Amino acid sequence: MSDSWEGQYDREQQAAAPSGGGLNPAAQPFRLSAGAPEFTPSFAVPADPPQAPECESPGDEGDPECAPGDAPNGEGCDGDEEETGGVSSSQPAGEAQEAPADEASALIEELKVEDRRAPAATPSAGKKQKAPQEEIEDDDLREHLNIVFIGHVDAGKSTLGGQILYLTGNVDERTIQKYEKEAHDKNRDSWYMAYIMDTNEEERAKGKTVEVGRAHFATEKKRYTILDAPGHKNYVPNMISGAAQADVGLLVIAARRGEFETGFERGGQTREHAQLAKTLGVSKLLVVVNKMDDPSIVLPDGKWSKERFDFIETRLTPFLKSCGYNTKKDVIFLPISALQGKNINTRVPMEDCPWWDKGGLFETLDELEAIDRNPDAPFRMPIIDKYKDMGTMVMGKTEAGTIRTGMTVLLMPNKVKVKVDTIYRDETEVPCARPGENLRIRLQGIDENDVSPGFVLSSTENSVPVVREFEAQLMVMELLEHKAIFSAGYKAVLHIHSVVEECEVTRLLTEINPKTRKEGKAKYVRSNTMVTCRIKVEKSICLETFSKVAQLGRFTLRDEGKTIAIGKVIKLPPKAT
Numbered sequence: 001m002s003d004s005w006e007g008q009y010d011r012e013q014q015a016a017a018p019s020g021g022g023l024n025p026a027a028q029p030f031r032l033s034a035g036a037p038e039f040t041p042s043f044a045v046p047a048d049p050p051q052a053p054e055c056e057s058p059g060d061e062g063d064p065e066c067a068p069g070d071a072p073n074g075e076g077c078d079g080d081e082e083e084t085g086g087v088s089s090s091q092p093a094g095e096a097q098e099a100p101a102d103e104a105s106a107l108i109e110e111l112k113v114e115d116r117r118a119p120a121a122t123p124s125a126g127k128k129q130k131a132p133q134e135e136i137e138d139d140d141l142r143e144h145l146n147i148v149f150i151g152h153v154d155a156g157k158s159t160l161g162g163q164i165l166y167l168t169g170n171v172d173e174r175t176i177q178k179y180e181k182e183a184h185d186k187n188r189d190s191w192y193m194a195y196i197m198d199t200n201e202e203e204r205a206k207g208k209t210v211e212v213g214r215a216h217f218a219t220e221k222k223r224y225t226i227l228d229a230p231g232h233k234n235y236v237p238n239m240i241s242g243a244a245q246a247d248v249g250l251l252v253i254a255a256r257r258g259e260f261e262t263g264f265e266r267g268g269q270t271r272e273h274a275q276l277a278k279t280l281g282v283s284k285l286l287v288v289v290n291k292m293d294d295p296s297i298v299l300p301d302g303k304w305s306k307e308r309f310d311f312i313e314t315r316l317t318p319f320l321k322s323c324g325y326n327t328k329k330d331v332i333f334l335p336i337s338a339l340q341g342k343n344i345n346t347r348v349p350m351e352d353c354p355w356w357d358k359g360g361l362f363e364t365l366d367e368l369e370a371i372d373r374n375p376d377a378p379f380r381m382p383i384i385d386k387y388k389d390m391g392t393m394v395m396g397k398t399e400a401g402t403i404r405t406g407m408t409v410l411l412m413p414n415k416v417k418v419k420v421d422t423i424y425r426d427e428t429e430v431p432c433a434r435p436g437e438n439l440r441i442r443l444q445g446i447d448e449n450d451v452s453p454g455f456v457l458s459s460t461e462n463s464v465p466v467v468r469e470f471e472a473q474l475m476v477m478e479l480l481e482h483k484a485i486f487s488a489g490y491k492a493v494l495h496i497h498s499v500v501e502e503c504e505v506t507r508l509l510t511e512i513n514p515k516t517r518k519e520g521k522a523k524y525v526r527s528n529t530m531v532t533c534r535i536k537v538e539k540s541i542c543l544e545t546f547s548k549v550a551q552l553g554r555f556t557l558r559d560e561g562k563t564i565a566i567g568k569v570i571k572l573p574p575k576a577t
Contacts, residue, residue: 004119006277011089016484018167019435022414027028027554032365039062042124050139053265054436055279057503061088061407064359070344072494078204087541092548095248097345098274100212110454112222119197125154125516126444133575140223142221142222143221143222143223143371144223144225144434144437145224145225145247145248145365145368145440145504146225146227146246146248146249146436146438147227147246147248147249148229148246148250149161149226149229149252149542150243150252150274151253151263151273152254152259152263152268152270153263153269153271154253154254155253155263155270156254156290156291156338156339157228157229157250157252158194159194159338160196160250160344161215161226161228162193162194163338163339163341164226164345165192165215167341168218168219168342170215170216170561178492179192179193179196182195183195193338195225197215197228200403200524212227212238212242213226213227214227214228216426218436219497220361220366220367221366222365225438227245227246229242229273230297233561234269236269236559236563240280240495240496240556241384243273243277243282244280244495244497244551245285245438245468245512246281247282248284248285248368249274249282249284250283251273251286251288252364253288253289254290254291254293255289255297255308255309255322256291256294256296256297257294257296258296260312264315272355274319274320274325275563276556276563278324279556280552281341284368285330285331285332286331286332287313287331287332287334288334289309289335290336290337290338291334291338292308292353293337293339293342300351301428302354303351304348304352304353304355304356309335313356316333319448325550334356334359334361335353336348339417343361344361344362345360345361347359347360371436373434373435374400375434377400377435378458378459379398379458380399380400380401380457380464381396381403381439381441381456381458382453382454382455382499382542382551383395383396383451383454383455383456383457384396384453384498386453387448390445391442391443391444391445392447392448393440393441393443393448394438394440394441394443394451395438395439395441396439396498397436397437397438397439398434398436399435399436399497399551401459402434403420403432403439404433405421405431405510406469407419408420409457410458410464411443411451411456411458412455412458412464412481412542413456413466413542415463416450416451417447418444418445418457419444419563420442420444421441421442422442424440425438425439426438453498454497454498454500454541454576456544456552464543464552465542465543465572466535466541466542467543467573467576468538468540468541469537470535470569470572470573471534471535471571472494472533472545472555472568473512473531473532473537473567473568474528474532474566475532475565475566475567476526476527476528476529476530476564477527478526478528478562478564479527479558480562480564483518485525486505486522486525486526486529486531486564487524487525487544488505488523489505491503491559492505492557492558492564492565494556495556496556497542497543499542501537501539502538503557504535504540505535506531506533508524508531508533509531509532509533511525511531512530512532517557541570542567544571546567546569546570547570553569554567554568554569554570555568555571557565
């Protein structure tokens, strides 16, 4: 019997064809939300609200309400097939690529993405597409970047985040004094800056970040969201959640004698974090060598050690290259002291580091090339969290398209129409938001209990596909010792955008030779192999093919707390809704 989804779909349609009418018995069930009418108390409305700049939505004006049971048109249900053996087309023409260090890195190179641009817009019939500047009138047009702090436990990620907030005026001196006293009382004097990011008692008691901390700061040129990922191996799933939303990675390395070696050796999180970040779409990496002022490495005259900095750079560079990073163009090393706040908002003083003649952290971030995003693409925002605050609030990052207040969007996979009541960006209410922004949105027409992380807010006319099965190109990495065979029936945990679901490999389609790119049949494979396969999940989930929206089409598979494969969605079934 053929493996083709199209052939299977045709047979199902013929068998299920009704004697009359146009109903589709295979359609997904429609789920009604039985919420009460929206209530807006008078005290929630300012007496004299400020005049917000007008903002128009690309292609959603006058969108008619749909009757219960109307199924939105799926996108990517037909013609989503992508060449399974080819390299990603995101590399600009004529640009030289670094040669992979070995076969394993060649497999990672196959899945790497240099281009985080949103997909091209899909014009709606009979509607004139407007230029992005006509769509969005914003009072702050500075570029927004999401930065994820990654690295081994105790490298200083939370301390760096806290110091950044202090240096940018987001935390006052009185609060710092309070945290200093609290840290001193717990006999953890050097941790007081980390308390700015690690806000709950569990994190402060353990001295370890558990959840992904979030904070905002700005320079004259750009706005930034900090995503402070946990460094402990037990919390890698939380790290994946943070890195999936990031544009730039800050790999924080502890220069202290012995700490770098511990984090970089087998079992340390430096390696896994760097590799996962690349897999999740973080192509720009700043390697921040922290604790350069530590007594274990500082020179007798008190100056920072260039020898130690060079040693770390020399050890890390070939590894990062094997992960798929372009180490000449997309990886930047710089020394800092997070605790003392040196080489962060200003350049490190010459008396501390005479050999460093480049910029500090802020200057380096501001000089990064702007990311090309398309505000005209169909809207997509995976939901990472929800809560109740005078209505249903959802949090997430806009991966594609534009959103504005008053706009009607679909909450997928339940296909419920909801209205955008209020948009918050960096704690500030705004009339609209472009792609790449981290937002909090108040929704009308849905109860908080009917929303879950992993749901996606989607345009009504080009809704995100909903599937239970998909085809993927997969790089099988290092399998577990007691599960050394990867074949049909292999079960793992799927991480894709904000979705975490159990999954099963239902069919192994082909094995891809990394050198010749030729495909052959395979019943099973072992570690360090590239395959195409079919994956099934228990519940319907929202995703896109990698070629359409990369951030909704790249994923990792984990088994028993270990990352065993990375992949991208290459094809959806024809009946994806």
